[in-house]
Amino acid sequence: MIKKILLIFLLSIISFYQCNVLKIKENSILLLPPANVTVTNITPTSATVSWTPQIGTGSTVSYNKVGLPGSGGTNYTTGTSITITNLTQCTTYEVKVQYVQAGGGYSAPVIFTTPMWYCIENSTATITPYLYASNVTLNATDLPAMVSNSTGTKAYADYRSDVTRKVKLVRGSANNAISVTKAGPATQNPTTIGIWIDYNGDRAFDSTERILYSSNSTDMNPTATFNVPLQAGQVDCKVSMRVISNTTPYFTNCGPTNEIQDYEVEFINATSLAVNESKENKNETIISPNPASDVLNISGISEAANYEIYNLAGQKVDEGKVSNHYVNLNHLSKGVYFIQLKDKEKVIRLKFIKK
CATH class of the missing domain: 2.60.40 (Immunoglobulin-like)
Known part of the structure; x- marks a missing residue:
């Protein structure tokens, strides 16, 4: 009799546990990743990340240099914003946010670039200049x-x-x-x-x-x-x-x-200016997707267009002829690049990210 009572008690505990696990899983599925993720107050070494709050859960903010996993860090907060520090000037980052207790995954990454630092003496002084x-x-x-x-x-x-x-x-x-x-x-x-x-x-x-x-x-x-x-x-x-x-x-x-x-x-670019002034948007040169992994599609150019690709240091890393309106990126390392397109008398320079 005692064994039977213990068995019923154990089955009740297991049933209660399974029921609550299912509820937790259901709630996690229903709770979407954080919305309205924005990056503001961007300085050469810091930036503030904000998002829509969710009652009852903290958040994890993950950031990295674009194309370089593990180059940034992860911060936990119970608030709805956090300031990331120790960033590198003139560098493109991606940041995403996740509700920790919800299990709903990270938000879509938001990409931002830190500005340059310029030398200043007496930058904190507040005076009335002589002139x-x-x-x-x-x-x-x-x-x-x-x-x-x-x-x-x-x-x-x-x-x-x-x-x-x-x-x-x-x-x-x-x-x-x-x-x-x-x-x-x-x-x-x-x-x-x-x-x-x-x-x-x-x-x-x-x-x-x-x-x-x-x-x-x-x-x-x-x-x-x-x-x-x-x-x-x-x-x-x-x-x-x-x-x-x-x-x-x-x-x-x-x-x-x-x-x-x-x-x-x-x-x-003068070519971009001409397109905007004439409103001939159908002729505008567009690259996609951006960021791109294997192939960069290019619209608004002829089949006779040539291309050159430069890294951030201004070094040419690739050149050739655009084939079927796309350029193969498989041989490039992850990072930020510029592609210069020469289409007849038109020269266009656009930035893209290889992920």
């Missing part, structure tokens, strides 16, 4: 003008995250115009103003990249015209334009100076 560069105006060929009116309240003003101050330039364009108005209590004194664009993306402002220089001058409104190199900005993140004003002509591109202003620069 400053106001009304920085850039009239780019075939593009709307960018106008930035500075108040001159900071020794360093970082405008790179301000979309209204983004500088847009056409690769290979000529006679782009830049002008500055001197302001502040020292406007009548000899003043040096210099402006550079980091065309080659080496995180430095070289003498060959200077587009305006008014040395020790009393000119209230220095102006200049400049040409944009055809291969400008062929790096994995946005480069900067730097404006410097100083009371003497002797300073470095890092300071110390009276004032430094930094602006984000976006380069546009």
